[in-house]
Amino acid sequence: MAFPTTPLDVRTELRIGSTWTDVSSDVYTRTPITIECGRSEESGQTNPGKLGLALDNRSGAYTARNPRSPYYGLLGRNTPVRVSVPGTESYLELDGTESGVASTPHHASLGITGDLDVRIEASIAWHNTMLNQALIGKWGAPGQRSWCLRVYNRRLGLLWTENGTAVGFAEVRLPPMPYRAAVRATLDADNGAGGCTFTFYWARSLAGPWTQIDDPITFGGGATSIFASTAPLTIAPTTAEGVPPRLPFVGNAYRAEVRNGIGGTVVAAPDFRARPVGTTAFSDSAGRPWTLSGSARIERRAYLFYGEAASWAPRWDASGKDVWTPIEAAGPLRRLGQGRKPLASALRRRLPSYTPLAYWPCEDSQGSSSAFTPVAGVSPLAVTGWSFAQDSSLGGSSPLPVITPGGTMRGRVPAPASPATVWALCMPYRVEGTAPTAEQEMLSWTTTGTIRRWRITMGTSGTHILGYDADGTLVLNSNIVAVPGAFDGWWRLEFLAQQSGGSIAYELRWTKVNGGWTNVSGSVAGTLGTVSQIDTSFGPGLPDIRIGHLGVFAADTVTAAYSSADHGYNRESANSRLSRLAAEESRSVQLAVVTGDPTVSSELLGPQKPDELLALFQEAVDADGGILYESRTDASLVYRDRTSLYNQAPKLVLDYTVDGEIAPPMEPVEDDQRTRNDITVTREGGTSARVSLDTGPMSTQAPPDGVGLYDDSVTLNLAEDGRAQQIAAWRLHLGTRDEARYPTVRLMLHAAPHLIPAVLTLEQGDLIRIINPPQWLPPGPIDLIVQGWGDQPDLYTWDRVLNCTPADAWTVGVLNDPVLGRLGTDGTTLGAAVNSSATSLLLASSPGPAWITTASHPSEFPFDVVLGGEVVRVTAITGTGLTQTATVVRSVNGISKAHAAGTPVQLARPLTLAL
Structure with a gap:
């Protein structure tokens, strides 16, 4: 940039409605723009970023409620604001509109029908659960579809068709990734084993190195092929009807590659990084001509701040000729920190997303007389013998009730919208005290099917699944050997039933929270019907029992719904918890994770308890020891894990x-x-x-x-x-x-x-x-x-x-590294004084061990030691006892001086074990 011989191009923009509007000409230079980002010290918590500036408001444009303002009705609390200067790298800016894309026409080289390798480097909210957008593809209307790389609900997927219409796909869940990253998908159309294989990767940039995401996905049934459509290759396409709606992604694209064959010939390679701002057409290194359309544009800005202006307070002097509006904007941490409502428990947050027919969390406060339900159209659970909010031992729950022997629960279950072919129930439970020998009723419910009443009884002597018809006659009596440990700690009691011809196939499963599982299954003649009511009288021989999060589902989704959430995601890594929480709260926050070593897990956390979102974020940050901060390019957060701080090269x-x-x-x-x-x-x-x-x-x-x-x-x-x-x-x-x-x-x-x-x-x-x-x-x-x-x-x-x-x-040991992997010895001092030019040192070690010698470890030389602030390079050591002689090169760090006998000697870079 020409600065400082020409003025610095500081651009200030307000997001007015859905458009970023440049208001730089109205920013007063008499009041300097001030920006604060990050933290002032190595505290555990980052403060919200701050922006201060003043806008010329003589026209009244920046008075929020002024109907004369061209922005009337569009300015207000938390109006997004960003400040940028010219950057050093261009990018393709996409706003997600259908017409805003970059594309190249069909060419014979793009008609790939076999193995495919596609890669793209972009900035995008990868972990947004609401995101359903396309990255790059050759994807037209039905009949003209080839393939498309997409991001959907924290997943990376590759769509493809064999005939231009019928769509197949493979996808993986994305790991924690930084906001700017590269993703890659390969298709081995004929894997040599009677099928095709998809493999997905991510990297910091298109240059790699690539990290594989999960295991390859293999489909049998023969090799596949890709339809050779004449659709253009597009960044980023809009998928046509027949596939979930998908628009161009919102973010920046830096470069992409399409290869014919895995690691094969590059047939398209758009690179936007060196394109001049305003470029609308160019040819890539593979000879493909690219055209930008709609709102897509080449931009080159580097952002110093992104935040929200929380207030608009016009000011003026006595004459009324000087009118201005000061803006004090803050980063997203300010807004996120305003709320004080704790997030609900892990189970309470997760289970409603599986659309249960009925669900009672049982997390009600002390003194409640019934159990609330968050499911519309479902009545509270009527109970007797319950004392709410007594037990906090289930990791994924708020306090649950204690039910005395003989307690009851009854609740109506609405019929599903369409005839049921399967239903399932789940009840987490824990028995406190001595397990009953004789069987006691644990769960009972009624249905509209042949078996009108189902009962499960349990004791240390055995378990029964009992079924009664409309007349109350026992028509199912399944005797099961007692399940070892079923009264020890928290378990999930799960029951699944589905219609199988003229029979009801059923399965009873016990799943230990934080442990294993066991199951039994069987069948009985009859029709399934639907669950109509929970109607349970807990056996009078049971000791106190705790239950919660009782759910009824019209699908076999119990395991997926409860797994991990029941124990509060215990042993979840800090990176994964931050990514998951941000994905669950994607309407209010986006978060990217930067990890220094993808092969090393961030700190494993205990159960996630109900708390404010930022408190849960900070809990993970505190345990892992990384840094949570605000992005300068958008309203997202970034987490750098602890490993990303180790052994860095200088930026x-x-x-x-x-x-x-x-x-x-x-x-x-x-x-x-x-x-x-x-x-x-x-x-x-x-x-x-x-x-x-x-x-x-x-x-x-x-x-x-x-x-x-x-x-x-x-x-x-x-x-x-x-x-x-x-x-x-x-x-x-x-x-x-x-x-x-x-x-x-x-x-x-x-x-x-x-x-x-x-x-x-x-x-x-x-x-x-x-x-x-x-x-x-x-x-x-x-x-x-x-x-x-x-x-x-x-x-x-x-x-x-x-x-x-x-x-x-933050410089830590690295195995087999010649500098960072070297162990020193304890208590070494100079055995005799030396002058400033001596090249031989007498080393006395106590308690030792002795230093390595040139004879025993010649490849380990040279190395640096420090004594009295002077760094010297040891080129040789002789002697096998605790008194040895070292040959050295002096003044490695520019210091050369005399040292007295007894001066401590130690490695210049002593080994530090990473956490």
């Missing part, structure tokens, strides 16, 4: 000796703000672990031997007790780093515009590196983690102040 390198790259002041701070040397971590509902540092300069010992006691305690929702000890040790590691802080790094980008491209790519959690620090500071490099920043872009100046924390603690 931005600043040279102190280069004029303008670092603006004053750059001041180290030696303080105790982050010091914590006695840590207690408690697993919620479980054990506690305490770890302390009792020796050394950062220990709990009183000065001068240590810094004194700095204790801290935290309760985390962890899946395992054993993790409390490990997390406490990691937090102790973070809290006892003996190093200076550099809280802020100021960049005057108008003085160093060459930094702008790298600065625009910075995200919270990225590592920056400062090289060649001044002589009065310790030798570099200085590695810092960016926690947030403040921006003040103006016409001819642009200040960005980075909020930073030390990064060294």
